[in-house]
Amino acid sequence: xxxxxxxxxxxxxxxxxxxxxxxxxxxxxxxxxxxxxxxxxxxxxxxxxxxxxxxxxxxxxxxxxxxxxxxxxxxxxxxxxxxxxxxxxxxxxxxxxxxxxxxxxxxxxxxxxxxxxxxxxxxxxxxxxxxxxxxxxxxxxxxxxxxxxxxxxxxxxxxxxxxxx
Numbered sequence: 001x002x003x004x005x006x007x008x009x010x011x012x013x014x015x016x017x018x019x020x021x022x023x024x025x026x027x028x029x030x031x032x033x034x035x036x037x038x039x040x041x042x043x044x045x046x047x048x049x050x051x052x053x054x055x056x057x058x059x060x061x062x063x064x065x066x067x068x069x070x071x072x073x074x075x076x077x078x079x080x081x082x083x084x085x086x087x088x089x090x091x092x093x094x095x096x097x098x099x100x101x102x103x104x105x106x107x108x109x110x111x112x113x114x115x116x117x118x119x120x121x122x123x124x125x126x127x128x129x130x131x132x133x134x135x136x137x138x139x140x141x142x143x144x145x146x147x148x149x150x151x152x153x154x155x156x157x158x159x160x161x162x163x164x165x
Contacts, residue, residue, distance in 0.1 A: 047146060047153045048081075050095075054150060056087040061109045061116070061127070063098070066154070083143050083154055084109065084116070086127060095143040096129050097157045102136040116140070129160065 050066040061084045068081045084096040096116075100107050105120035115132055116125040123134025130139045144155030 047144075047155045050083060050085070050152045050154045052150055053087065053093065053147060053152050056085055056093075056152075058087050058089055061086050061096075063109075064095075064152070085152065093145045093147070093152065094129070095145050095152075095154055097141040097143060099141070100136055101131075101138050101140060101160065102134070 048066055048068050050064045056062050056064075063082055064085050065080060065082045068079055070077045070079055082098045084098060086094045086096075088094070098106055100118035100120065100123055102118065102121055102123050105118050107116045107118040107123070107125070109115075110117045110124075113124070114127075116129075118124070118134065118136065121135050123136035124132040125136070125140050126132055128139075129142065131137075139160035141157050141159050143157055146153040146155065
């Protein structure tokens with residue numbers, strides 16, 4: 001039989017080891033899960049509904065505002081986004097990203113001059129998104145466009161650099 005002081009010491013050491021084990025498990029299991037488990041797979045598609053096509057005027061650009069869900073690993077963000085959409089007389093649609101290709105400023109439609117105007121450095125763009133004047137180095141970027149049941153769906157932005165139109 002062990003002396004009482006040694007039994008007490010063994011009991012305290014066992015308690016310290018148990019506490020260390022509990023702390024290690026409390027911190028280690030979530031850290032290991034974060035490092036080793038992949039983030040959840042994307043469940044939503046890259047396409048987002050931006051409104052009804054019938055509400056868009058023909059031949060005149062209309063700024064359309066919509067909500068986009070963005071996943072960044074485990075973080076899910078609902079963000080407001082916009083696009084300039086033109087409904088053509090033949091029924092086709094073009095949707096431009098709302099940033100100027102020079103420095104990313106938000107441009108507007110100038111009704112009097114019939115072009116898009118960036119207020120930061122006076123770049124102008126025609127209805128096709130081509131540069132008319134200013135320091136903008138390339139045409140406006142476009143969203144991929146799809147129609148489903150009278151609804152306008154916008155996909156990923158395609159850079160005008162890549163030749164996608």
